[in-house]
Amino acid sequence: MKVETTRVAVPLRLRHAAGFFCSPDDLVAQLLPLIGTLLERGEPVALSVRPATERALHTALGNPAGLIVLAEPHPFTRGSGQTTAVRRARELRELTSESGHVTVVAEHDNRLDGVDGRYWTEFDAAANIALGDLPVSLLCFYPELPLHLEILDGARRNHPLLLVDGEFRHNPAHRLPREVLEATPTPAPALLGPPDVQLTYTAWQLREVRTAVANLLTGTSFTPARIEDIVLAINEIATNAVEHGTREAQLSLWLSADGLVCEVHDGGTLADPLPGLRAPRPTDPRGRGMWIARQLCDLLHVWQDRAGTHVRLHASP
Missing domain, CATH: 3.30.565.10 (Histidine kinase-like ATPase, C-terminal domain)
Structure with a gap:
């Protein structure tokens, strides 16, 4: 397999924002005008959301051609936010090479929380690094009342921008990935049995x-x-x-x-x-x-x- 081993130095291009929703209907209500405006401009939008959200958006928007569905996290990557970020970067690198700037809309999926929600803190910190040089706007939506408090804490520390009332605002709580992971270390995976x-x-x-x-x-x-x-x-x-x-x-x-x-x-x-x-x-x-x-x-x-x-x-x- 041929692997790219170097990259050209480019400035940070990722635009990473967090939004919050109180219910599935509230999430769809926030997404519709945002996605609709982008599609009207001819800008592609990639979705990484739960199936119910995807169906609601397609129904309301009339199955537009510019709405792309990203691959779900591979079963092997579940529990490793850093691996998911690497695979997502690979997918988006290919997508942006064809279409230029892409807006990605991502929704929290509690099936990936793990025992304490640190998966999402790890993923967002890793995304800030892995996607940093890509022409991507990554909009991550989290529930206002998740099962684990770490999910909200991590979201506030990892996102340079917050989406509030449809407007992007500077996030004063944002921290660099290394600072985030010093405070919240990457979780260990599940133990395995005796090795071969x-x-x-x-x-x-x-x-x-x-x-x-x-x-x-x-x-x-x-x-x-x-x-x-x-x-x-x-x-x-x-x-x-x-x-x-x-x-x-x-x-x-x-x-x-x-x-x-x-x-x-x-x-x-x-x-x-x-x-x-x-x-x-x-x-x-x-x-x-x-x-x-x-x-x-x-x-x-x-x-x-x-x-x-x-x-x-x-x-x-």
Whole structure:
């Protein structure tokens, strides 16, 4: 798989705003004039909303051609807001390359809340990075009374703009992604059972890491080309762990019908809580590994705790 490894330096182009609604009818009432005006101007609008909201909008607007429906979060990405942001950026990069500026209307989906709502804080912080150089207006709508208070707190800290009475206003509570995630760390994923392969390695044993991954996947439904991609992705993560984390790191592998899950653990800490969300610039001497791994995998989730830094990736055949 060919992966773009550099980007051209461009100014921040993302326009990221939060709006709030008290009921499904209130949400539709807010969206109709907003979307209708954009469509009348010939500007495309992409939807990432619940099915009931989508149906109500299409019915009221008469199924207009300029209304685009974005892909739903992949089952593998549920629980990882950073992975959803990466996949969304990939989708919108392709869309904006064809149509120019796009307005995205997104609705909170409580199925993605997790145990405490931190998924949305993570997603919005990651979106500010992953979508930063795209000509996109991202309008995120949240319920006024969500199940978790963190959802509202995160929305107020992550959005530079607020939509109030149909007008965009500066949000004085806005904070940079790193500040947000220092206060609300990225959540850990659900625990898995005993791994099929587990090994502790150093920088001198990275070849053993690559061999272990290739051996586990050989003879499965993974093609040789896909195995090569996955070995590359895991090698980048494993290398980062022993170069920037601690002298020793641990690799765990799980193989199932859904694909391969890999976890890499080291005892170090990251200065950047969400690495690899944007391709590095041509002048950057390092930093391509995590970006490449994110492009090659269905899921790549990074989190930290007192024990160190942890990465889980999932790769399907």
